[in-house]
Amino acid sequence: MCDTCGCNLTPGNRHLAYKPVARGATAVSVLKGLLAKNDDQAGHNRAHFDRRGILALNLMSSPGSGKTALLEATLTALKGEFTCAVIEGDLETENDAERIRAKGVQAHQIVTGTACHLDAHLVHDALHEMKLDGVDILFIENVGNLVCPASFDLGQHLNVTLLSVTEGDDKPAKYPVMFRAADALLLTKTDLLPVLDDFDLDRAEAHLRNLANPAPVLHLSARKDAGMGPWLDWIRVQLAQQLARVAAGQSRRPAIQPDGARYHHTEA
Numbered sequence: 001m002c003d004t005c006g007c008n009l010t011p012g013n014r015h016l017a018y019k020p021v022a023r024g025a026t027a028v029s030v031l032k033g034l035l036a037k038n039d040d041q042a043g044h045n046r047a048h049f050d051r052r053g054i055l056a057l058n059l060m061s062s063p064g065s066g067k068t069a070l071l072e073a074t075l076t077a078l079k080g081e082f083t084c085a086v087i088e089g090d091l092e093t094e095n096d097a098e099r100i101r102a103k104g105v106q107a108h109q110i111v112t113g114t115a116c117h118l119d120a121h122l123v124h125d126a127l128h129e130m131k132l133d134g135v136d137i138l139f140i141e142n143v144g145n146l147v148c149p150a151s152f153d154l155g156q157h158l159n160v161t162l163l164s165v166t167e168g169d170d171k172p173a174k175y176p177v178m179f180r181a182a183d184a185l186l187l188t189k190t191d192l193l194p195v196l197d198d199f200d201l202d203r204a205e206a207h208l209r210n211l212a213n214p215a216p217v218l219h220l221s222a223r224k225d226a227g228m229g230p231w232l233d234w235i236r237v238q239l240a241q242q243l244a245r246v247a248a249g250q251s252r253r254p255a256i257q258p259d260g261a262r263y264h265h266t267e268a
């Protein structure tokens with residue numbers, strides 16, 4: 001269905017695609033309809049969060065750039081301060097959710113099968129399996145993929161994009177859709193910098209600024225517990241802002257990329 005990677009259909013929205021469609025409907029119009037339904041569902045998910053004063057953060061990156069390791073370190077650091085919960089998205093296995101549960105934190109695994117991103121329907125199904133009362137922060141670990149997750153609103157308030165120093169500092173130039181969607185950019189695995197002679201933290205940031213994205217850029221190593229302070233402070237500030245928005249009857253949408261959505265249509 002999707003020109004790029006065939007990922008537009010997920011176990012969460014398949015029932016919508018196979019409903020009888022109007023005469024004259026094309027593949028393009030059906031896909032546009034799916035994205036519109038995704039946006040409606042995302043708004044509903046956000047209402048779940050806002051009603052309870054929950055801050056929802058979506059973590060996106062390439063496979064293996066350190067999302068789960070960062071969550072493990074973050075949950076350990078925030079224990080006793082906030083109640084956190086995690087939704088994990090992977091093509092297969094419960095491994096990541098089990099790593100989070102080992103930290104004593106509620107985790108729900110979404111196994112997407114063939115779909116290389118989470119969508120709002122999958123997240124909604126997960127929400128109704130979880131205990132959300134009393135939760136302050138919900139982390140959503142998206143499927144490892146630097147393209148498709150940026151196109152789908154899940155109902156989160158903010159996107160956090162990770163780039164590990166092993167991946168090359170020119171990734172924001174090569175994958176602009178993903179990096180334009182970042183509300184914060186985390187440069188991860190910085191403990192490896194001494195053995196990498198070509199990753200330049202400033203150059204990675206310059207590539208982000210070339211996309212006119214003013215998001216904070218934080219450097220850290222979850223493995224060595226280095227640089228975690230500014231990241232934890234960023235989360236604290238975002239939660240305070242979320243609670244202020246909720247008190248004022250407002251909400252916040254993340255920077256979903258309309259150009260990213262193009263990848264999920266068969267034609268422009």
Ligand SMILES: Nc1nc2c(ncn2[C@@H]2O[C@H](COP(=O)(O)OP(=O)(O)OP(=O)(O)O)[C@@H](O)[C@H]2O)c(=O)[nH]1
Nearest residue numbers: 062063064065066067068069144189221222223224
């Ligand atoms: N040296 C170093 N290795 C790390 C760090 N963070 C993660 N890793 C390693 O990188 C590998 C992948 O880490 P994960 O946390 O599983 O990455 P992920 O982004 O959750 O991976 P997927 O869920 O498969 O996309 C593991 O072998 C980790 O031990 C770090 O700060 N420093």
Ligand SMILES: [Zn+2]
Nearest residue numbers: 005007116148
């Ligand atoms: Zn895709």
Ligand SMILES: [Zn+2]
Nearest residue numbers: 067068096141
């Ligand atoms: Zn992971």
Ligand SMILES: [Zn+2]
Nearest residue numbers: 044048124128
């Ligand atoms: Zn609901």
